[in-house]
Amino acid sequence: MSLTLFDKIWSTHLVLPRDEGPSLLYIDKHIVHEGSFHAFNALRTRKLALRHPDRVFGVPDHYVPTHSRLAKEAASEEVGKMIVQFDRNMQWGQVPHFKLADERQGIVHVIGPEQGLTLPGTVVVCSDSHTSTHGALGAIAFGIGQSESMHVMATQTLWQSKPKAMRVRIDGPLSAGVSAKDLILAVICEIGAAGAVGHAIEYAGTTIESLDIEGRLTICNMSIEAGARFGSIAPDDVVFDYIYGRPQSPKGERWEQALAYWRTLKSDDNAHFDREVVLDGSKIKPMVTWGTSPDAGAPIDGVVPDPARLNDVAQRVSAKAALEYMAIEPGTRLKDIAVDRVFIGSCTNSRLSDLREAARVLRGRKVRVPGMVVPGSGLIKRAAEAEGLDRVFIAAGLQWRSAGCSMCAAMNGDAGQPGERIASTSNRNFVGRQGRGTRTHLMSPAMAAAAAVNGHLSDVREWP
Amino acid sequence: MSRSTVVFEPLQTLTARALDLPGSNIDTDQIIPARFLKKERAAGYGQYLFFDKRFNAGSDDNDISPNEHPLNATEPPKILVVQDNFGCGSSREGAIYALVDYGIRVVVGTGFGDIFFNNSFKNGLLPIRLTPADHLALRKDLSPFGLITVDLVNQCVQASGHRASFDIDPFSKTCLLQGVDEVALTLGHEAEISAFEDSYSHRFPWLTPPKD
Numbered sequence: 001m002s003l004t005l006f007d008k009i010w011s012t013h014l015v016l017p018r019d020e021g022p023s024l025l026y027i028d029k030h031i032v033h034e035g036s037f038h039a040f041n042a043l044r045t046r047k048l049a050l051r052h053p054d055r056v057f058g059v060p061d062h063y064v065p066t067h068s069r070l071a072k073e074a075a076s077e078e079v080g081k082m083i084v085q086f087d088r089n090m091q092w093g094q095v096p097h098f099k100l101a102d103e104r105q106g107i108v109h110v111i112g113p114e115q116g117l118t119l120p121g122t123v124v125v126c127s128d129s130h131t132s133t134h135g136a137l138g139a140i141a142f143g144i145g146q147s148e149s150m151h152v153m154a155t156q157t158l159w160q161s162k163p164k165a166m167r168v169r170i171d172g173p174l175s176a177g178v179s180a181k182d183l184i185l186a187v188i189c190e191i192g193a194a195g196a197v198g199h200a201i202e203y204a205g206t207t208i209e210s211l212d213i214e215g216r217l218t219i220c221n222m223s224i225e226a227g228a229r230f231g232s233i234a235p236d237d238v239v240f241d242y243i244y245g246r247p248q249s250p251k252g253e254r255w256e257q258a259l260a261y262w263r264t265l266k267s268d269d270n271a272h273f274d275r276e277v278v279l280d281g282s283k284i285k286p287m288v289t290w291g292t293s294p295d296a297g298a299p300i301d302g303v304v305p306d307p308a309r310l311n312d313v314a315q316r317v318s319a320k321a322a323l324e325y326m327a328i329e330p331g332t333r334l335k336d337i338a339v340d341r342v343f344i345g346s347c348t349n350s351r352l353s354d355l356r357e358a359a360r361v362l363r364g365r366k367v368r369v370p371g372m373v374v375p376g377s378g379l380i381k382r383a384a385e386a387e388g389l390d391r392v393f394i395a396a397g398l399q400w401r402s403a404g405c406s407m408c409a410a411m412n413g414d415a416g417q418p419g420e421r422i423a424s425t426s427n428r429n430f431v432g433r434q435g436r437g438t439r440t441h442l443m444s445p446a447m448a449a450a451a452a453v454n455g456h457l458s459d460v461r462e463w464p
Numbered sequence: 465m466s467r468s469t470v471v472f473e474p475l476q477t478l479t480a481r482a483l484d485l486p487g488s489n490i491d492t493d494q495i496i497p498a499r500f501l502k503k504e505r506a507a508g509y510g511q512y513l514f515f516d517k518r519f520n521a522g523s524d525d526n527d528i529s530p531n532e533h534p535l536n537a538t539e540p541p542k543i544l545v546v547q548d549n550f551g552c553g554s555s556r557e558g559a560i561y562a563l564v565d566y567g568i569r570v571v572v573g574t575g576f577g578d579i580f581f582n583n584s585f586k587n588g589l590l591p592i593r594l595t596p597a598d599h600l601a602l603r604k605d606l607s608p609f610g611l612i613t614v615d616l617v618n619q620c621v622q623a624s625g626h627r628a629s630f631d632i633d634p635f636s637k638t639c640l641l642q643g644v645d646e647v648a649l650t651l652g653h654e655a656e657i658s659a660f661e662d663s664y665s666h667r668f669p670w671l672t673p674p675k676d
Binding site: 129 | 497552553578583645646
């Protein structure tokens with residue numbers, strides 16, 4: 001029988017297979033953060049212990065200050081308490097973790113791959129919807145809630161119904177100025193914010209294969225923005241070379257055993273996909289969003305669409321409300337939209353290559369709007385500084401911060417002001433996402449840097 | 465599931481006031497803004513439900529005033545009828561806490577965010593997926609409030625003379641009917657989990673954490 005990559009990993013993790021409804025699935029790695037306190041509280045209330053603390057890993061990221069590495073310098077006493085509470089929960093559960101002051105601290109979906117915690121063929125969960133990021137290394141990785149997090153800590157398993165299979169195939173060479181972020185925004189706009197609900201996506205095709213690890217992580221990261229909890233890519237030598245030698249990766253004989261198995265992890269030629277979406281990679285342009293859902297976007301040389309032309313009533317109502325919130329008229333050229341602030345960071349775009357792309361645009365220039373650059377981990381921060389990227393950002397007029405989720409989730413106090421329009425490399429343009437009343441336009445790091453320099457949305461392909 | 469303890473009020477049948485809520489792709493950031501997720505659950509999350517939509521902004525979150533939002537009505541609904549892809553976005557279970565603590569037991573739509581859908585059952589919230597035709601017929605007389613009857617035992621929902629059946633997997637149905645989640649059930653499978661772990665560590669030795 002022909003199997004998909006997802007089928008192969010799923011089947012090796014079935015503790016109690018059921019024909020109907022959810023099966024009991026084994027979980028290899030569970031990553032936790034400050035927000036996991038509900039799960040720890042629930043464990044204590046029920047007098048349950050962690051079954052395998054060594055299969056859990058913790059790092060604070062959502063609430064951490066990015067101007068300091070001290071909990072007492074957090075945005076408020078209440079926010080600072082989240083970090084102290086995290087340390088206590090790690091100690092209570094005897095969970096391996098990085099503290100805020102540890103240089104290896106960073107965003108959960110950045111440090112998982114960086115430390116070799118995420119391995120091909122494994123099942124990884126975290127109470128964060130962008131956990132699909134880890135699928136870029138050939139894992140089944142998905143976001144869970146606090147109740148599920150508690151269940152995993154107590155039993156190392158989860159009841160899950162198998163999703164349907166969707167393949168997103170992108171072939172062809174990328175044009176200059178087009179990045180992985182543009183690819184995934186194009187996919188989301190193509191299939192819609194609910195387009196992949198109930199499905200696990202496998203990204204395939206020559207465009208995907210040509211991406212480096214960081215680009216693949218960006219692609220899989222935003223699967224949830226198309227509705228899919230899961231997004232993965234078959235692991236290849238690019239992945240194996242990346243994992244080799246990482247602190248938590250297998251060593252010696254174990255590495256050889258692992259590698260032999262990992263090479264079998266790809267969809268069979270005749271594997272069945274319930275849905276297939278095909279895009280021409282060579283036709284994709286730099287993308288920006290104009291609305292309040294990640295599928296409300298268009299190529300930068302386009303215009304804001306007219307909601308009146310939508311056939312579906314619910315869609316028309318939503319698009320009209322989105323434009324009202326964003327304070328944009330239908331028909332506006334995207335390049336004419338002025339911005340007030342820029343944010344470069346998040347689990348989508350805070351890795352070294354993202355920072356290099358932004359710095360390439362900013363080198364020798366000044367920004368017209370305030371903003372911050374927030375690396376995904378302390379190790380990325382150090383690597384960027386070794387290349388002098390920090391000096392490029394600071395000379396351009398941006399703030400250079402320490403690692404955390406920062407303005408993507410705006411839980412740590414890093415936020416925009418009401419009414420501000422933000423050019424952001426994050427993953428969600430939801431109403432109020434970057435602070436109450438803020439208006440977010442999603443784009444790639446290079447596009448965000450260009451918008452900051454010009455003071456309005458800009459086409460990085462026209463960059464001198 | 466006799467070993468299980470009840471963790472929420474069982475749901476069998478419910479005839480209650482329902483509210484028709486407009487807008488597709490209502491994300492969990494709207495259902496509960498991120499700044500409230502650090503609150504302890506004990507004090508209740510109901511006040512945070514759709515906070516930025518229900519309350520006019522003041523200088524801070526203590527300086528607010530309720531607006532005309534239907535969720536501020538004197539007689540609050542127990543059922544929400546929502547548009548497609550309700551609960552998309554962030555995995556925050558706080559969105560479910562806010563709905564449940566407010567008093568919502570059933571959400572009726574055409575499709576939900578996958579993580580939201582899973583989180584619902586663990587907290588005694590029933591998400592019902594209907595076909596677009598049934599969904600339209602059911603909300604015909606909601607303006608925006610009306611009565612809806614939900615019968616989980618027979619898996620049907622009824623309003624305005626229209627009756628529609630819905631699917632639910634038997635496992636989740638049993639949990640809701642009894643007011644339990646699956647933790648106790650899973651703990652009852654300890655022998656199977658241990659046996660699985662033994663064979664798993666032989667098959668994938670590189671995944672067994674090294675002993676210090």
